[in-house]
Amino acid sequence: MxxxxxxxxxxxxxxxxxxxxxxxxxxxxxNIPSIFIVFGGTIGATMIHYPIRDVLSVMNVAKNVFFTRVWSTQEVVDRFVEFANKSRREGILALESELANVDDPFMVKGLQLTVDGMEPDSIKEILETEIEYLEERHRSGAEVLNTMATFFPAMGMIGTLIGLVQMLSSMEDPSTIGPAMAVALLTTFYGAVAANLVCLPMAGKLRKRSQEETLVKEMIISGIVAVANGENPRIIEQKLHSFVPPKARASRFD
The missing domain is CATH 1.20.5 (Single alpha-helices involved in coiled-coils or other helix-helix interfaces)
Known part of the structure; x- marks a missing residue:
């Protein structure tokens, strides 16, 4: 969380x-009419703009705003130093026993391919392809939210125009001016709040999450390839530290 x-x-x-x-x-x-105009109109316009699959999948992607746990870069460094030490002592097949202790499916996949004896270049190609499609899913989710952030104020403006037309068409009856004016103003308010307090911040957080997750996955690829090549644990640590800010680096060999 x-x-x-x-x-x-x-x-x-x-x-x-x-x-x-x-x-x-x-x-x-x-105001019920304002809610219908802004939220109903935005959902409808979004479904016109995107396939229904993309609109529904945004809920799946949006949960990453609240629940995604990204490994810290130092955690990744420590784990691969451990993997390298074990691999050099007991052989690459010994890493199979570590799979049950890893809760990241991406890392598990890379280790499994290594244990299965696949060439390091092939492992790297497979994992990089997975990162590309992960970035595409995240980009698609953020794009849908950005589009909704555009539609919300636009639907608010449409609601404002509807309210003004209703108000101007019934100026002879003062009792109808208030409700019509409420629709005119509240639709703009709802649209601005939904766009600026929900959609745009969530889209920004998704982009940030995607960058963090991509960085960690690139570290994992680098670590997997280094372990598959049988490199020295100290060298692997130095390679992975290149992904970590200098102030956050903590060596296990000092």
């Missing part, structure tokens, strides 16, 4: 709600 995301969402919405309640009743900002 990502604490920063939870704190950000809670604080953003809490401050907006508190500001509303200070100025008046919260019920003034609840």
């Amino acid at each position: 990502d604490i920063a995301t939870l704190i950000g969402i809670f604080s953003a919405f809490a401050l907006v709600l508190i500001s509303i309640m200070i100025g008046g009743s919260l019920t003034l900002f609840f």
Whole structure:
């Protein structure tokens, strides 16, 4: 669970709600027609823009905003130094016993291919292809959220125009001006909140998550290839430390 995301969402919405309640009743900002126009219109427009498969899959990708656990770079370095030591002492097949202790499917796949005797270049090619498709899935999810962030304010503007037309067409009846004006203003409010407090921040977090995950997976590929080539653990550590900021490097051989 990502604490920063939870704190950000809670604080953003809490401050907006508190500001509303200070100025008046919260019920003034609840309007069913406005909700239908903004959220219904945005979902419909998104489904026109993308295949239904992509729209539904965004929920799967969006959960990475809250629940993804990315290995720290130092964890990866330590694990591959251990793998290299074991491989040099007991042989490459000894790594098979380590598979049950690794909870990263990508690392497990790389180790299994190494144990199975595949050439290091072939292992690297397979794993790099997997990274490419991972990045494409993340990019697709962030793109859908960015598109929704574009549609939300646009649907809010459409709702505003609807409200203004209703208001201007019934100026002779003062009792209808209030509800029509509420639709006109609240649709813009809903669209701005949904775009700027939900879609855009989530798309940004997904891009950041993708960068972090890609970096770790590239480290894993480098470690797998080095272990498959039987390189010295100290050399492997130095290679993997090139992915780590200098201040965060901790050598096991000092």
